[in-house]
Amino acid sequence: MYLPEHFAETRSAELHALITSNPLxxxxxxxxxxLDANHVPFELLADQGEHGTLQAHLARANPLVEQIVDGMPVLVIFQGAQAYVSPNWYPxxxxxxxxxxTxxxxxxxxxxxxxxRDDERFVRGLVARLTRQHETAIQQERPWKMTDSSPEYISQMLAAIVGIEIEIDRLVGKFKLSQNKAPExxxxxxxxxxxxxHTVLAELMGKARP
Structure with a gap:
């Protein structure tokens, strides 16, 4: 990734925060x-490993499951706020x-x-945590939980997916927020x-001024 110095974000806390806020x-x-690309919601375990660990699950029918060799290198891309910037907005x-x-x-x-991680206990725990996290985030009066369905049905659904785990070797962050422009x-x-x-991006730009 092309990464001019003024757009580089190296703070682990900021990089982890973006992943947590944009888990797909x-x-x-x-x-x-x-090359292949799959779009997967991840859970970040920030305190596991030097840079954190990512966990997720794939459909057992996904051809990628048969292609994974333990230890093979991968890249996961997380996208945060983004928008077009018109020149007319610059004084x-x-x-x-x-x-x-730009x-x-x-x-x-x-x-x-x-x-x-093709074991039922790992997958069940992961799905439970992801469900609890995202059901809570959308603030439903009665969040869905796994026990809303019969144990037999949940076991059937869990058998159709496989867990994956990625130990992060390196995090590279690019926050392009007009840091190379004049304050005005x-x-x-x-x-x-x-x-x-695009209020989130606008607020981020205000905080990232040089």
Whole structure:
């Protein structure tokens, strides 16, 4: 990934926070048919390993399950806030006409080594934690839980998936938030994004000013 120094994010806490807030990762692997990408919701265990550990599950019918060799290198991409930035939002554009469109975004690349966890206890625990986390996040009056279904049905569903675990070797973060712009241009772009409903990105830009 092209990573100019002013866009590099190296703080582990910030990188972990983005993963936790945007758990749907793109799992990139290299197999007999070349590169492949699967979109998987992950759980981050930040305190396991030097850079954290990712856990998730795949459908047993997914061809990737047969291709995984324990210890093979993989890449997981997590995308945070992102949006188009118009030159018209920069005050300096109207003075010099020397600005062009761009795209601001946050992304974290998690490099690591994958292994299968094909055991019912691991998968059951993972699904229970993921369910509890995301049901709580959407603030339902009566969150769904595994015991809402019969034990036989849940066992049938769990048998159709396989657990995976990725020990993270390296985290690379790119938070492109107009840090290379003048303060007044950052403020103008943030205001434009805010008007368009991209309030999270606008707030992040305000905090990342050089």
């Amino acid at each position: 990762g793109t799992l990139v692997t290299s197999g007999p048919d070349g 300096s554009k109207h003075e010099t006409h020397r600005q062009v469109p 795209w601001n975004y946050q992304v974290v690349h998690a490099h690591g080594r994958i292994r299968l 241009d950052i403020a103008g772009a943030a205001a434009g994004l805010g008007r368009g409903g």
